[in-house]
Amino acid sequence: MLLKQSVNQVFCLLQDLRNYQYTLHTIDNLFIHMEMGKSCIKIPLRRYNEVMKVIHSSNEHVISIGASFSTEADSHLVCVQSDGVYQTQANSATGCPRRVTGASFVVFNGALKTSSGFLAKSSIVEDGLMVQITPETMEGLRQALRDKKDFKITCGKMDAEELKEYVDICWVESEEKVNQGVISPVDGKSMEGIQSERILQGDFETEEKLMKCTEVFYILKDHELSSATPYQFAKEIAVACSAALCPHLKTLKNNGMNKLGLRVSIDTDLVEYQLGSGGQHLPQHYLNDLDSALIPVIHGGTSDPTSLPLEMELIFFLTEYLF
Structure with a gap:
């Protein structure tokens, strides 16, 4: 025993x-x-x-x-x-x-x-x-x-x-059955089978509301997930997004947007992102605030052409701050 x-x-x-x-x-x-x-x-x-x-x-x-x-x-x-x-x-x-x-x-x-x-x-x-x-x-x-x-x-x-x-x-040898039943907050697409990684990132808080990025999904196109996967790049994006959305946490939480998804797509001739909750894209005024925070970080992470194309989705949760 x-x-x-x-x-x-x-x-x-x-x-x-x-x-x-x-x-x-x-x-x-x-x-x-x-x-x-x-x-x-x-x-x-x-x-x-x-x-x-x-x-x-x-x-x-x-x-x-x-x-x-x-x-x-x-x-x-x-x-x-x-x-x-x-x-x-x-x-x-x-x-x-x-x-x-x-x-x-x-x-x-x-x-x-x-x-x-x-x-x-x-x-x-x-x-x-x-x-x-x-x-x-x-x-x-x-x-x-x-x-x-x-x-x-x-x-x-x-x-x-x-x-x-x-x-x-x-x-x-194993058939990896990962993220069964998980769907994207951005557009409701299935994330089943997509490899992901937990993110260790500090809380962003304002007006008794907390925002934390918990996970990043690597939606890869032409190459396998390996040790070269830009985990640090994902953390930088998570910090930039959290900082930009901090002033809106109360509004987002009051509107029932407790779970957010940020999908970032990068290629040699493409840089774009989508932000959504509950399968719907967020209104444009949130994206306007994100542009100035995210674009420099995204461009800064595309210096290595061997890592492209790259598509990732970051998951954020909004909660109440308990004293």
Whole structure:
């Protein structure tokens, strides 16, 4: 059986002492499946570049990765807070026996000492999985990830013949079913199958209203999404749009426009954008205010012709500011 550990263990491992924040990079379509006696971490081959980003940004002792919700699992770990205490539960599909349980993240902690008497330890920590391994195993795991090779971790006591558990890290070919049922606020078109990325951007607030960009969809034309995707460019556009719309937040919110979409299209001979909510374009006076803020940013991001053509859609949410 997997052991239950304190949430503080994970927080201490993941805490960035320079910025006093917790960091966990989530990889789309990476799944963690736990069964009796074994766990399997399935990594899509197409996400190799993102895995390398995790490797390069992590310290030598810890690798932490967020996972996607798995529709293949018949239950999933959830973390519930009650009276200040965190508890782990496994929510199961109605009427289904629990065979495969999904998890939200995995943390590999490479600080296990050989003197502990354990080959490795696997533990449930809140809604995720923590695997404690020796420094030698950590180096082997890192090399396997770099080489796109599967890797098996044997958990349990060194002198125990039975009661072994296994954690398998597997590279898989997968049909990525992303953003199912999502539609564009700009014109109501389906965004299903379009790859997206979360955006970390600060709030813009005025008159007790908040505006935040949460996600960018890459509507690519002639090239695949890769590590060269202009995430920073998207953030600059998000900041410019938020600043320009800040004076209008109260009006937008009062008119029921809680979710906005900004679609930007760029090619060698084309630069345009559309702003909409609820499948309808916003009135022209909002666009007039956006021109002076957006056009310089958009033109500034088109200096690399190899990244063109490019089309992206940014999603913004408007909420009340709660004191």
